Amino acid sequence: MSISSPNAPHPVYDDENDARLLRGIANGDRDCFQQLHDRYEGLLFTTIYKVLNDRQDTEEVLQEAFFNLWRKAGLYTLGRGRPITWLASLARNRAIDRLRAKQRRARLRDALEVDETHTSISDAPVDGLAAAERRDDCQAVRDAVVELTQVQREAIEMSYFDGLTQQEIADKLGEPVGTVKARIRRGIRRLRAIYEIDPMDC
Numbered sequence: 203m204s205i206s207s208p209n210a211p212h213p214v215y216d217d218e219n220d221a222r223l224l225r226g227i228a229n230g231d232r233d234c235f236q237q238l239h240d241r242y243e244g245l246l247f248t249t250i251y252k253v254l255n256d257r258q259d260t261e262e263v264l265q266e267a268f269f270n271l272w273r274k275a276g277l278y279t280l281g282r283g284r285p286i287t288w289l290a291s292l293a294r295n296r297a298i299d300r301l302r303a304k305q306r307r308a309r310l311r312d313a314l315e316v317d318e319t320h321t322s323i324s325d326a327p328v329d330g331l332a333a334a335e336r337r338d339d340c341q342a343v344r345d346a347v348v349e350l351t352q353v354q355r356e357a358i359e360m361s362y363f364d365g366l367t368q369q370e371i372a373d374k375l376g377e378p379v380g381t382v383k384a385r386i387r388r389g390i391r392r393l394r395a396i397y398e399i400d401p402m403d404c
Contacts, residue, residue, distance in 0.1 A: 228276035354389035
């Protein structure tokens with residue numbers, strides 16, 4: 203895929219033709235997909251770049267956005283507004299998800315750098331030894347989560363740190379529930395293999 207500049211000019215919109223191409227994509231027409239891709243690649247790149255301000259992340263999210271377009275074109279209806287508005291929303295949502303994921307990872311890394319000596323003695327549980335062991339285990343979990351693959355980390359963070367159900371995660375990512383379950387299961391196996399602890403305890 204050729205990647206356009208963040209300052210690529212906007213194409214001339216053709217709502218009727220764009221809607222026709224979306225219908226073709228929904229029916230598995232690769233030529234329609236290629237036409238829409240070539241037409242709006244630059245515009246969607248700019249849309250994503252404005253959110254992320256990072257070229258590498260933008261290129262990756264752009265590919266994800268077009269992958270979602272191939273899978274979700276059948277969801278578009280005229281009642282959803284202009285085709286380009288729907289496409290831009292699809293791309294922007296993926297960019298926002300990426301930005302939030304990066305922010306969560308940054309918070310996890312920051313948590314590892316917190317000086318435990320700043321914790322007030324009055325806030326400590328009665329069983330100080332058990333609390334210290336628990337904190338160590340939870341920090342180890344967060345450390346390991348940072349090292350997982352992106353898809354595993356994303357699913358585990360949403361599940362254990364954001365408190366989403368597997369169905370909610372699947373809806374948010376546009377993935378089957380079975381795929382989300384498999385990612386979480388593989389990630390948890392890796393965490394247990396490394397640290398022999400369970401993030402459910404944190």
